[in-house]
Amino acid sequence: MTEQQLDCALDLMRRLPPQQIEKNLSDLIDLGGVSSVYLWDLDHGFAGVILIKKAGDGSKKIKGCWDSIHVVEVQEKSSGRTAHYKLTSTVMLWLQTNKTGSGTMNLGGSLTRQMEKDETVSDSSPHIANIGRLVEDMENKIRSTLNEIYFGKTKDIVNGLRSIDAIPDNIKFRQLQRELSQVLTQRQIYLQPEN
Incomplete structure (x- = not known):
């Protein structure tokens, strides 16, 4: 989503009734799959959970499921112009490949990461945009970690177990x-x- 598209979407969201915010945040974050957003009040701010489920369709003989849970706590600063965001994200991943040459392989696991950040809150950068960016950044970091570390290590192990050379x-x-x-x-x- 481009910066201009995000600004337009946020402008439209500001004009909607409050009960639509959860649905709109869900639509904004959703990159395919199914997502839900729940928000609740705290003494000096609010908190929320963003649930995202993406399932592979089995094309290319690969099935899989990506479930992510993002819990965010927002503490507004006394000035009202900045807020402290605390994000805890857990991704649960399951993959199954079934290829003629290599057979069936199941791979699954979970990864949890946390981050805290102070962000400016304004008309051009409201809470919903700040949370959306934090969640998107976290999903990208987790995806990169899974790809580089877990899948890379699994590939090394599998290559070590399998031999393509003649006996x-x-x-x-x-x-x-x-x-x-x-x-x-x-x-x-x-x-x-x-x-």
């Missing part, structure tokens, strides 16, 4: 490894000074 080549390689290890060990013994 005789693998045996020759292991034999060469043993021979090199023996030569290096012998060399190390000769290089160590005697006491």
Whole structure:
């Protein structure tokens, strides 16, 4: 969503009755899938939860589900021009691949992250826009972490378990490894000074 589209959407939202805010925030954050937003009052601000569920359709022989829960607490500062946002996000992910060459693999897990940030509150940057940006940034960070760390590590493990080399080549390689290890060990013994 571009900055101009976001500004237009926020302008329209300011004109809507208060009971529509949860639905509008849900629509603003939703990037596909199903989402719900619930808000409640606190002594010096408000809190809310944003629930997002995205399910894969099974195309390309990959099924999956992304469930994210974002709990936000907003404490308004005494000046009224800034607010402190505390966001706790949990993503639960499940994937299943079923490909002819590699078979079926299930992968699932969850990841929780927290962040706190002070933001300016104004007509051009109301709470709804600030929360939307925080949630979007958090989802992108979590997606990046899952992609780089978890999927990368899983790929390394799977590649370590599976061998695309023929068995005789693998045996020759292991034999060469043993021979090199023996030569290096012998060399190390000769290089160590005697006491």
